Amino acid sequence: MQNFSYDRLYKFTHDTLLKMGCSELHAQIGAEVLLSADLRGVDSHGVARLSGYVRLWEKGRINTSPSIKIVHETPSTAVVDGDGGLGLVVAPYAMNVAIEKASKAGTGWVSVKNSNHYGIAGYHAMMALDHDMIGISLTNASPLVSPTFSKERLLGTNPISVAIPAKEEPAFVADMATTTAANGKLEILQRKNQDAPWGWIQDKEGKPTTSANGVKEGGALLPLGGDREHGSHKGYALGAVVDIFSAVLSGANYGPWVPPFVAFLEPDPNPVGEGIGHFFGAMRVDAFRPAEEFKSHMDNWIKRFRSAKPTEGNEKVLIPGDPERELEAIRRVEGISLLEPVVKDLMALGEKFGVSL
């Protein structure tokens, strides 16, 4: 492990994005969005992915000077065409459209096509908070997940994020894959050579397995719930809704047609849409009741849940977003620890582009 300040990783990411042909503004936005994952402890979605984006760009699968635009709209909706751009910059553009729509119509809902991986879902949902709005952020992703009873992988880890403002209390921020466990958790077990719990994955025959390499070997992640008896059909339905809102509404690729994030796998030669899809929502709190009233009740909600009697061995009941916020406060001061393979990867990237880490 090696420790880096946020500013150092920000500058490195920003400079690398510039070398890839991003505008100054896009390099700033892209670096901020990517690093928000490292700050919040979602290490699998942060700077460790930078070289993955570079490889997609080298293959011509990411357009670093996109002309992102609205291609269809009503007072409360829009479809945004990302023009093959970095999801890291397409997503904030689309979320801003949702916020703008909400400021006039009460709510705004934007489905996005022709985009790429957008970093952590939570960053985009949280953009709504400063406007006293509830933010929602969904995206589809490369197929790694098998629906209940399916041997085939048909869905991505398709996350859902919902950010809700409070008054004195920090905001409620849910940000979750619709699978039992995120792929990043498997990677940690693989590195430690440990088994995964039952209910996380199935092997390529569709049988439950505890092998942390099960997905790599042709198996699949399981929808939240794990198996039918524990409600995996619900996790499957949630992942499906994310897929449909993100891609069938916008005209992006859905289900097994979603282009793989890894550059060494080719996208389907017969796509059903353009790029990957996202979906964003913004709801003005005062489109329902006065914002101060709403936020006071959110404080009350949060305090009541946080002060619930905990079960044995657990210190307290958490509010969604608590662990990430606490980690961010620490990492902004103490820096971000990166694993040696990640550091090596970034060094190689720096050398290629003449950017110092």
Place this chain on the structure above:
Amino acid sequence: MQNFSYDRLYKFTHDTLLKMGCSELHAQIGAEVLLSADLRGVDSHGVARLSGYVRLWEKGRINTSPSIKIVHETPSTAVVDGDGGLGLVVAPYAMNVAIEKASKAGTGWVSVKNSNHYGIAGYHAMMALDHDMIGISLTNASPLVSPTFSKERLLGTNPISVAIPAKEEPAFVADMATTTAANGKLEILQRKNQDAPWGWIQDKEGKPTTSANGVKEGGALLPLGGDREHGSHKGYALGAVVDIFSAVLSGANYGPWVPPFVAFLEPDPNPVGEGIGHFFGAMRVDAFRPAEEFKSHMDNWIKRFRSAKPTEGNEKVLIPGDPERELEAIRRVEGISLLEPVVKDLMALGEKFGVSL
């Protein structure tokens, strides 16, 4: 078990609602919504609950001649005050407001306060389908669920329903509690004197248990995921979002303050809002892309998932809504089987009101 035709149960329910003081229109709507649960196989939410509604009405906790109205609105949002009415009639009113808003602004979002139990979530979401809209229906409910790490019950089974239209294929209809298992499934195990699987419930000390009576004895249902290792914090976050959208946005009671459905338990003497809360959404498909295009792609989505290679021992991959639709087709023809205790309960009700079953 005794078998009843849909029409017979409809007439009985309709006539009982009239005797309770409902208008003819409300009796029709209430009966249709309540019985949609029996048709779709959610027996715990159908006619078996009728006497529960009666007991709440007898206690003055349901107003059968409510003045349901919009108390706040913007082009795409509204808050509806249910005036203490039956959720069975308040919910369709509010969903119609959402549909009306969507027809003008592209989408409509309605949060409801001062309501009661609204039957199955799916009925209301499906109201959007005939308008080529996506329908969303959420509600909070009496606290029976413990958040991850909590010994206390703070949430209801807070369901999420999403209905999405297709072209030739039947609609996609997800309708699920945000818990591992619905309370109705526990009741079935209790009757058979069988244990529940691990991951469904905890006892009153907050320890995992397989006793199907665990919830009755002061324990709690567990959020989807079951335990932290299997993602229960995600089920908890989903149930929390349902609670906040339904009640903190509208001004209804939330969390542990939600009034109990059973009449023998008194509501909290210090409520934080009015009645229970719901949340509805309607999104016009053509607010995003031409409806025919969208629905053709939905057909393609559904066909691809339904034809996925199944795992061993399973016949095929299901689309959310498949089992309920198939059951409804059968029950409309062959009738609805009711358990003896339910029949007895309805007979007693009929006697009290002079309504024949």
